[in-house]
Amino acid sequence: MLSELSELQLLSIINGLLPVVLLALFWSWESWAAFKPVENKTRYRHAFHNLLLAILNTLFLGLLFGAAVEIASQWSLDHNWGLLNQLPLGTVGKTIFALILLDGWTFCWHWMNHRIPFFWRFHRMHHSDPYMDVSTATRFHWGELTFSTLFRLLLIPLLGLQAWQIIVYGMLVFLSTQFHHANISIGRADRFFRWLFVSPDMHKIHHSQLPHETNSNYSTVFSIWDRIAGTYRMRSDLKNIHFGLPDFDLPQWQTLLGMWKTPFSKKTQTKQDRK
Numbered sequence: 001m002l003s004e005l006s007e008l009q010l011l012s013i014i015n016g017l018l019p020v021v022l023l024a025l026f027w028s029w030e031s032w033a034a035f036k037p038v039e040n041k042t043r044y045r046h047a048f049h050n051l052l053l054a055i056l057n058t059l060f061l062g063l064l065f066g067a068a069v070e071i072a073s074q075w076s077l078d079h080n081w082g083l084l085n086q087l088p089l090g091t092v093g094k095t096i097f098a099l100i101l102l103d104g105w106t107f108c109w110h111w112m113n114h115r116i117p118f119f120w121r122f123h124r125m126h127h128s129d130p131y132m133d134v135s136t137a138t139r140f141h142w143g144e145l146t147f148s149t150l151f152r153l154l155l156i157p158l159l160g161l162q163a164w165q166i167i168v169y170g171m172l173v174f175l176s177t178q179f180h181h182a183n184i185s186i187g188r189a190d191r192f193f194r195w196l197f198v199s200p201d202m203h204k205i206h207h208s209q210l211p212h213e214t215n216s217n218y219s220t221v222f223s224i225w226d227r228i229a230g231t232y233r234m235r236s237d238l239k240n241i242h243f244g245l246p247d248f249d250l251p252q253w254q255t256l257l258g259m260w261k262t263p264f265s266k267k268t269q270t271k272q273d274r275k
């Protein structure tokens with residue numbers, strides 16, 4: 001049966017299984033050595049809502065966009081469109097370049113989500129989580145995911161990206177985001193890790209309630225983007241960070257319905273309001 005599958009289908013299956021495997025791995029790590037201990041009942045309820053949201057998001061995006069990425073990348077290849085199709089590089093060189101470009105774009109998109117009030121309405125749902133753990137990595141509003149997928153579909157012909165390169169980058173994103181959202185610490189190794197990659201300590205600051213900290217450390221996989229943009233920020237007393245958003249910390253905003261309603265709330269706690 002395996003021989004009947006195309007390489008792209010096989011990669012898609014691995015891509016589908018990876019978040020589940022990583023979730024189990026980081027959940028076990030959190031159970032064994034939590035950075036901030038959380039009562040079990042709270043921890044399970046919190047993860048249940050976040051993961052239910054993630055499952056529904058996956059079904060929704062699958063229905064809405066299905067094979068769109070594959071069609072767009074095949075089109076750009078057939079028509080010789082996009083930056084990467086013009087470069088005299090081999091497959092490895094093009095793929096490394098594609099991953100760097102995609103991560104640079106993800107940094108810009110994340111920055112836009114904080115700086116443009118309309119996008120912040122959706123993205124603030126990710127930040128309204130008062131308990132940051134591995135389940136926070138997949139806590140995004142369907143509105144934000146729809147916009148990010150539409151932008152990425154535009155990026156495919158512009159950059160000449162292949163469907164499998166996008167899947168490989170997606171796997172890197174899962175690995176990085178589940179790791180840096182997890183309620184864990186890698187201790188002194190963090191300072192070396194974050195030279196190149198976004199680390200758990202670095203991302204904890206991004207989820208702080210303090211606006212100048214929320215509006216920093218936007219990178220997703222490689223940490224270099226924040227250093228280039230001057231948005232890199234660190235602090236030493238990480239245990240004192242309060243996660244979440246003061247306007248959305250009541251339990252009513254943490255249910256599935258509450259999370260869905262967050263962008264449409266009159267509480268317009270935009271980046272500008274929170275300066």
Ligand SMILES: [Zn+2]
Pocket residue numbers: 110114123127206
């Ligand atoms: Zn953010």
